Amino acid sequence: MDYRRITGLTDPLFKQMHELMQQVFPPEEVLEFNLWAEPLEDEGIQVYVALHNGEVVGATEYRYYEDMNIAMTDFTIIGREGLGVGPFLAQKRLEDLHGLAEKNGKKLFGMFAEIYNPYLVQDFKFGGVKPMDPFVRREVLSHLGYKRLDFTYVHPSWNNDGEAVTGLDLCFLPMAGNVTEVEADLIVNFLTRYYTVLPNKPEEWLEMIENLKTVEKAALLPF
Template structure:
């Protein structure tokens, strides 16, 4: 199996990846094909696919922010069981991020991720792919070390369809390199989210209210996932 980075929408593997995203994720979570041009060319955004028998069978997108020494997992796709894709993608992603942190002369502080809560939202079937089942994914990410941010209010994010609608039913989580870490500075969370969603100009009022609430906090506890 090959772990290959995609840096252009003209890469034949990107067409396969985008088709796979459309089969797996709900429409509000998939950026339009042409809008991927700049993100793929951005050196800070890393999109890798797992290639097996000349087919894209898995993928992961993530980012490293050297100023904060944190990462964000945008998505992970596992399209087939029995290939060890989860381990393959997680291992190669962390190896790459540790190298980026090393080049930044530090040790990775941790990684954010948005995780569906199937106990609140049950309609996401992810293309009928059982290994992408939200219950399975949540437990896998818990095993990896992710913890849920205790925001004390509902977490939402702007739709990637850029229609100004909020997307709910998720938790914002963080995987600290130090498993004993009990909280995050609220300023880090707020600054990260502002930067991460800066590409989407149409922010829902629910998101704006959430951001105001985050900026009133000093710290945000990390709870078991």
């Protein structure tokens, strides 16, 4: 497989990737095609696809925040079983992020990710691809070292309609094994910046942020 970065809407691989996203994710989680122009051209946002015989069989988007020394995995898509797409993307992404942190003169502190809680959300089929099943993905993230942050999580809909999206957990993958909690200030700063692109914040999200400001840390719990 090849690991190829996409940097513009005119890249024919992006059309394949966007169609794959529409097959796998619910509509409120997929940004409109034309709205991808700015993110793809943003040097700080890494969008890569896994190519197998010229076909996009997986994709991942992530970013590294130099000032906070943390990363965020926006999404990981596995479009085909039996090719090892998941491990390939995870390894390539981590190699790239460690390289970005090294250029920043630091060792990566950790990486955030959102994950569906299958005990709360049971009706998403994710394109019928078994590796994308929430139960499977949750176990995979657990094996990779991710843990669930101990607070009730919501996020603004990517439709930018002010609706709250529930049924997810915010997780964190610490690079050091002795990290058992994350500073609440770091979580607030990260989420505030990450969702700046969506001006219509739901009330539930604003309340979540205010609640986080009242505590010092959030514990990292097993799935």
